Amino acid sequence: MxxxxxxxxxxxxxxxxxxxxxxxxxxxxxxxxxxxxxxxxxxxxxxxxxxxxxxxxxxxxxxxxxxxxxxxxxxxxxxxxxxxxxxxxxxxxxxxxxxxxxxxxxxxxxxxxxxxxxxxxxxxxxxxxxxxxxxxxxxxxxxxxxxxxxxxxxxxxxxxxxxxxxxxxxxxxxxxxxxxxxxxxxxxxxxxxxxxxxxxxxxxxxxHAPPNTTASRQQVFAVVDAAFAQRRKMLRGALSGLFGGSAATTAALERAGVDPQARGEVLTIDDFVRIAEQLPA
Missing domain, CATH: 3.40.50.150 (Vaccinia Virus protein VP39)
Incomplete structure (x- = not known):
């Protein structure tokens, strides 16, 4: 010893x-x-x-x-x-x-x-x-x-x-x-x-294995960073820079099954993955 x-x-x-x-x-x-x-x-x-x-x-x-x-x-x-x-x-x-x-x-x-x-x-x-x-x-x-x-x-x-x-x-x-x-x-x-x-x-x-997703880790982390950059902002505003405006962000969040008025602090990693899958190519 x-x-x-x-x-x-x-x-x-x-x-x-x-x-x-x-x-x-x-x-x-x-x-x-x-x-x-x-x-x-x-x-x-x-x-x-x-x-x-x-x-x-x-x-x-x-x-x-x-x-x-x-x-x-x-x-x-x-x-x-x-x-x-x-x-x-x-x-x-x-x-x-x-x-x-x-x-x-x-x-x-x-x-x-x-x-x-x-x-x-x-x-x-x-x-x-x-x-x-x-x-x-x-x-x-x-x-x-x-x-x-x-x-x-x-x-x-x-x-x-x-x-x-x-x-x-x-x-x-x-x-x-x-x-x-x-x-x-x-x-x-x-x-x-x-x-x-x-x-x-x-x-x-x-x-554990990473989430099974078509989005890359970098894309998911970019969404995470944006969601918490202005913690009190609703997601439709916080993520608008990634999706090209509030309307496009709202549509993407709805496709992902996430409330556009929610904030990042209530989302799971799986929620962030689904949002990242909606990022424009």
Missing amino acids: ADLLDPRTIRNLAAELDLRPTKQRGQNFVHDANTVRRIVAASGITPDDVVLEVGPGLGSLTLGLLDIARHVTVVEIESALARRLARTVDQRAPEASGRLTVIEADALAVDDLPDPQPTALVANLPYNVSVPVLLHALERFDTLARGLVMVQLEVADRLVAKPGSKVYGVPSVKLAWYASSARIGTVPPKVFWPVPNVDSGLVSLTR
Whole structure:
């Protein structure tokens, strides 16, 4: 079993690297071993899984994942952190060092990964880019069958929100294209360094087949973006730029079986798909 990181080790590693965590990068490092074990257990990964971890930081979660997974591939944007991570694993879990791949890159720019291909995404996602990173990973790596991500609690609630909820919006709908989701727990600020001023939420993901449609994902997402760009507008107004005017939009919505006076916040992913199928060629 890996020797997990504790608060003193986290601070020592940071001092060694002259690391000053920044809000710009959304850096908050988990220093509580029990929290790491809880996340790994909740993820449901098995010894057959290849895990993709984005933003491993100093390696707290990486060490826990290597206890279970067949392989762990991490994507880290900061050179100093990426270089140090392999050495941390060598020191604290030497038997697992051959099962770790470290990629130094911006996760939003990674379009392919070396084999073995990932089957699960488990990550403490940087607060400031959590939604784009999650959606990018699901788009680019269709071998990802499930996941567990830790994000800011407010973001967790938006990701799992259902139609009609006050926080239902673009992230909720786009995630629903790829996967079913649920918030399965919260994590208090005290287990992080530096201590954030908000709680975190754990979001579980299970990939499903995308909707069966003649519309492309890009077309569906364009409708979603337009519907929520002016959240209080009725759909016949919010989508008029896509369909060429209010009258054409009203007709398209009626063909799709959607009330032109409705707003985006009450529509399911299937509703958005039917609307996208009416887009002019």
